[in-house]
Amino acid sequence: MTHMNKTKLYEATFERLTALKSYKLISVKKRKLRVTERGFNFLKHDNKWYYLGKILLTDKYRRTQHPDVFLACYGEFVTLPYESRASIKKFILSGSGDEDGDLSEEDFTTYREFITNVARRCGKADSIVERVCNPALGNTIVGTIAPMDLPVEELSQIIAEFDALEEFFLTSDPIKADLDVNSEGVKTLVIENMLELHLEDVIRRNFHQLFPDLEIVDKNQHYRTRDGTYIDIFCKHKQDDKYTVIELKRDKSPSSALIQLLDYMNQIMKEFNTDKVTGILVCKEMDRRTRSALCAIQSNMPKGSSISAIEFNLKMEYSCM
Amino acid sequence: MVIDHEENEEIIFRFISELEDIGSFDVSTTVDERREIAGFILKVIDEDLEETLVEEIDAWI
Numbered sequence: 001m002t003h004m005n006k007t008k009l010y011e012a013t014f015e016r017l018t019a020l021k022s023y024k025l026i027s028v029k030k031r032k033l034r035v036t037e038r039g040f041n042f043l044k045h046d047n048k049w050y051y052l053g054k055i056l057l058t059d060k061y062r063r064t065q066h067p068d069v070f071l072a073c074y075g076e077f078v079t080l081p082y083e084s085r086a087s088i089k090k091f092i093l094s095g096s097g098d099e100d101g102d103l104s105e106e107d108f109t110t111y112r113e114f115i116t117n118v119a120r121r122c123g124k125a126d127s128i129v130e131r132v133c134n135p136a137l138g139n140t141i142v143g144t145i146a147p148m149d150l151p152v153e154e155l156s157q158i159i160a161e162f163d164a165l166e167e168f169f170l171t172s173d174p175i176k177a178d179l180d181v182n183s184e185g186v187k188t189l190v191i192e193n194m195l196e197l198h199l200e201d202v203i204r205r206n207f208h209q210l211f212p213d214l215e216i217v218d219k220n221q222h223y224r225t226r227d228g229t230y231i232d233i234f235c236k237h238k239q240d241d242k243y244t245v246i247e248l249k250r251d252k253s254p255s256s257a258l259i260q261l262l263d264y265m266n267q268i269m270k271e272f273n274t275d276k277v278t279g280i281l282v283c284k285e286m287d288r289r290t291r292s293a294l295c296a297i298q299s300n301m302p303k304g305s306s307i308s309a310i311e312f313n314l315k316m317e318y319s320c321m
Numbered sequence: 322m323v324i325d326h327e328e329n330e331e332i333i334f335r336f337i338s339e340l341e342d343i344g345s346f347d348v349s350t351t352v353d354e355r356r357e358i359a360g361f362i363l364k365v366i367d368e369d370l371e372e373t374l375v376e377e378i379d380a381w382i
Contacts, residue, residue: 003357004350004354004357004358007381008348008354009357009358009361010374010377010378011348011378012346012348012350012354012358013358013361013362013365013374014374014375014378015346015347015348016336016337016340016346016358016362017362017365017371017374019340019345019346020333020336020337020340020362025336026333026336028366031366031367031368031369032366033329033333033363033366035329035332039332039336042336042339043332043335043336043339048339048342048343049343052340052343142347143340143345143346143347144345145343145344145345149344
């Protein structure tokens with residue numbers, strides 16, 4: 001066993017720990033390390049580039065305000081020869097490129113042509129395209145790969161999958177999700193043809209159909225409460241500005257999810273000095289104990305506040321990763 | 322799934338080796354160094370030293 005010097009040990013550890021957590025290959029709670037299902041899948045997956053690239057792009061895609069520019073950017077990037085991709089990388093890595101002596105006139109021209117071509121593909125202004133392309137291709141988290149460093153075959157494959165999803169979301173049938181209410185008054189959300197990974201995406205994209213009375217206020221990023229926890233979807237009522245917290249659980253909902261939701265609601269009450277907060281738990285299936293606890297809580301909520309649950313069925317007809 | 326310390330160290334070692342293979346990191350390491358880092362990552366988590374780690378790195382910068 002070697003003994004690294006302290007500086008290198010600390011820096012290398014920080015980089016690796018950040019990457020493991022950013023990719024969500026591990027989770028750390030109360031000093032306990034847990035290897036996530038994604039982590040085990042990563043180790044089993046034959047193509048690590050593809051697997052990490054998919055995680056990275058899904059995360060970026062979820063946050064972009066211009067998904068069409070996002071996809072057009074990669075669509076154009078993978079068609080370019082190696083030299084052109086290298087010039088674009090060089091330009092993006094140098095920031096604006098203004099003060100980089102190594103940046104040639106050709107790098108600058110290649111980059112500008114790239115932006116113009118992406119703008120043409122998606123019909124958006126160069127300024128918007130540039131704002132989306134740079135973070136889409138580059139990297140902001142230490143220790144994670146940048147999309148522009150992905151092998152072009154993997155990047156092409158991932159983009160083709162995103163294109164297929166985008167086509168599904170944006171074309172033909174405008175109603176992608178149906179809400180039913182069963183005899184117990186529990187809503188069932190049926191969404192076909194989706195990736196489980198994209199539950200939050202699907203809900204955000206169909207938000208106006210699913211929750212016509214609400215509007216999202218978290219700018220498509222998990223809202224961080226003062227206690228440092230993150231709310232899956234933070235929104236408010238259009239009519240009375242009452243805040244609503246939505247907690248998503250892909251798997252069967254344990255009673256702890258309900259406690260988590262109540263905690264978030266309480267934090268929002270304190271943070272915004274209000275006693276009117278709504279909580280919605282979106283989950284696959286509630287167990288008896290959670291359902292029973294929910295009924296008990298519902299009848300004892302402060303006036304103006306409420307809590308409810310939506311169960312969803314997924315038909316996994318489209319899957320990858 | 323929560324797993325024991327020894328298994329965790331091996332898994333962390335495999336994770337960081339796979340990530341390093343595809344060129345994720347600025348600070349490159351040897352196999353032996355990765356073993357040391359895997360053990361140190363567990364220590365950082367177990368003793369809640371992450372903030373200390375960041376503070377020390379910031380101080381060097």
